Amino acid sequence: MNLRERLTGETLALAGLVLILVLLPSLATAFFVNFVMTQTLILGLAAATIVFLAKYGGMTSLAQLLMFGIAGFMFGNAALDGGARGLNLGWHPWAAVGFAILVTTLAAFLLGAIASRTTGIYFLMLTLVYGVIGYFVFAQIVEISGPGGITSIQRPDLLGPPVRLYYAGLLLSVVVYAGFRTIRRTAFGLALQGVRDDPIRMASLGFNVPLHRTLAFTLAGFVAGLAGLLNVWWNGQIDPASISIGPTLILLIIAVIGGISSLEGAWLGAFVYVLVFTYLRDLPFVDRIGITEARFNTVIGVIVLAIMVLSPEGLTGIVQRLRGRLRRRAATEPTASTGGSLPVHTTTQKELGGTRS
Known part of the structure; x- marks a missing residue:
């Protein structure tokens, strides 16, 4: 099978999968679509930013959930009016969307500019520090959140019915997947992959290595912000605990389950995670072997271990x-x-x- 045939087969398979997902609301239950699949698409979008940075930039980031959370917090502060917490700016929902994405992208650019001069374990640890700082900022500054977070967040009227949120997540997933795949063939994407493989040589050839890393981090932050908006519309609230160390590591685990070197793995890992989280407790005889909801993280750990061994x-x-x-x-x-x-x-x-x- 030559390369053209292989790519055609892959394209047809992806097109078939998208068609099935488009028709899914008429084939599956409302719970499966609006809970399992919508959450899968949201987490898959966020995990795809981790895969993008690792696959094309050689950067393993633990700050993507922070970008995810910043967008949610900023939307809640801008859109709510007269709420118990937050700035309560009372803006139009779509104006709040623009504000949230703008703040998230600027934050990603600034944090990426700082982290772009580190590599390997130092980059990983610095982005983890970003996540910790972000958690305490939103937990301690009551003017923008406080420990209780922001509640009663409403999605825009255009996305009122839950199934529309599912379709919004599907549309964004398709666009982001196609966009990331396209970027790898552009001049920027090729240069970014060169920075990943040999930054010293790329710098000697005249490429601005920190700038390429910063722009990649900014793009990933922008996409994570889009996922964060879908999440806050789906949940109706957001609190600092949702961007703490535990959820941050879970997002990385989702990317690892699916495959850190494959964009498709982001959504596949999210689907497996949500599926296990949702249906594990309903399996027969599970409670008799000591697997309860409180031990869910242990089960996920065992699954990750088994996948990594295989x-x-x-x-x-x-x-x-x-x-x-x-x-x-x-x-x-x-x-x-x-x-x-x-x-x-x-x-x-x-x-x-x-x-x-």
């Missing part, structure tokens, strides 16, 4: 290996049948040659 590339790595085996098996079957006919054909030619002589 495939360091996550679930997408397992899928790719299975596809590779099927392709090799399909390729060897025609070869074997053709190989069986070759001796007959060769013998016939020899016999004809002998007859002529």
